[in-house]
Amino acid sequence: MTLNLKDRIAVVTGASRGIGYFTALELAKAGAHVIACARTVGGLEELDDAIKAAGGSATLVPFDLADMAAIDKLGGAINERWGKLDILVANAGVLGTISPIGHVEAKVFEKVMSINVTATWRLIRSLEPLLVKSDAGRALILSSSAAHKCKPFWGPYSASKAAVEALARTWAYETQRLPLRILSVDPGATRTAMRAQAVPGEDPATVPHPSEVAAALMPLLGPEQTETGKLFLVREKKIVDYRMPE
Template sequence: MNVNLKDRIAVVTGASRGIGYFTALELAKAGAHVIACARTVGGLEELDDAIKAVGSSATLVPFDLADMKAIDGLGAAIAERWGKLDILVANAGVLGTISPIGHTEAKVFEKVMNINVVATWRLIRSLEPLLLKSDAGRAIILSSGVAHNVRPFWGAYAASKAAVETLARTWAAETQRTNLRINSVNPGATRTAMRAQAMPGEDPNDLPHPSEVAAKLLPLLSPEMTETGKLFNVREGRMQDYRLPE
């Protein structure tokens, strides 16, 4: 599918590496101006070079999602410069530790919830007014298969992803009569640093490259996308409805 995003403004969090990096690059290739957010300045600068190489442009915003005031300020800065936002890719997240729930340190659990859930809510709150000003606002929130399939020792991360899916579904229901379309994404096992942290014995060459995942996400961000409040399973290449069978 050829997606034309010329002159559209897109925010991507966690854009310095992995799925976020390559999604930002795909957006740029399609003509969008990318507002790339991440903690790692070096990774953002590499992304900026790659985006310039494909003839597009980016605005780099280095900050930590734990900085809630910075998230609020992001919306204000976009409003002042562009007056609207067309695309949000809420990709950034942390794994925490793989351990029994009862053995997870409080500071680790709280960090996972803060970055994966609270920061996502702050992004929604900060950017929703701008997305609603777009003629075709589009948002995707990255989730995980562990939000649905119980996996021992993944409690904190799984709970955080179940929470952000619920946020996305609620947000989609609240905005279904607008031009905004919101969906969650389960990328499946992907060759990323987070996956390597979780599965250190796994051969990364057996996994899809994040660029393959990013290419499949682009149609979800197109003005032609009509689905909202659903889960896109990258591995299966299809949308899943949350409604239970009647």
């Protein structure tokens, strides 16, 4: 079934490359107006060109998620222009360093938590009032298998992704009587710059391209999707249901 997002407004963070870039492009192709957020202006401009070539529209918002005041202002700006928000894809994140926990520098740990956790909470706080104005608000929080595997040397990243899953589930349970639906998703191994940093020497051709992952995410963002508080996985270019313990 073709997803129809005509007249819907979507925010995507980390939209200048990787999964965020291609998710923003897929949303625009489906008819949504995309508010694309990222630090890299050049990547956002490339995205804008691709969206226009596909017949879609976007608003570019270049800022660093470490700028918490900018996140707060984002909600106000969206409210002033559109008065609502239909879709949030909280995709942006950082890896930090692959290192024993006791060797991680404080500034590295703090940055991972700031970008991956605190900024996600700040987005929720800023954008929830707009999402509940939609007749079918949808929020997708990007997680990782690291949240559950807790592999050696991945401590800060694993902890940050476990935290954002907890935020998403709590938020979902708090709003379950509203039309707003909130999910987490583990996109699996994907051919991104972060993956290259985390697994150096891996042949990128052996893992899915982010465009394939983005295409798999689309059914989770439409009005027809009614689940909330769940974690889904992308495996072999398909969405797989993963039921977390109650």
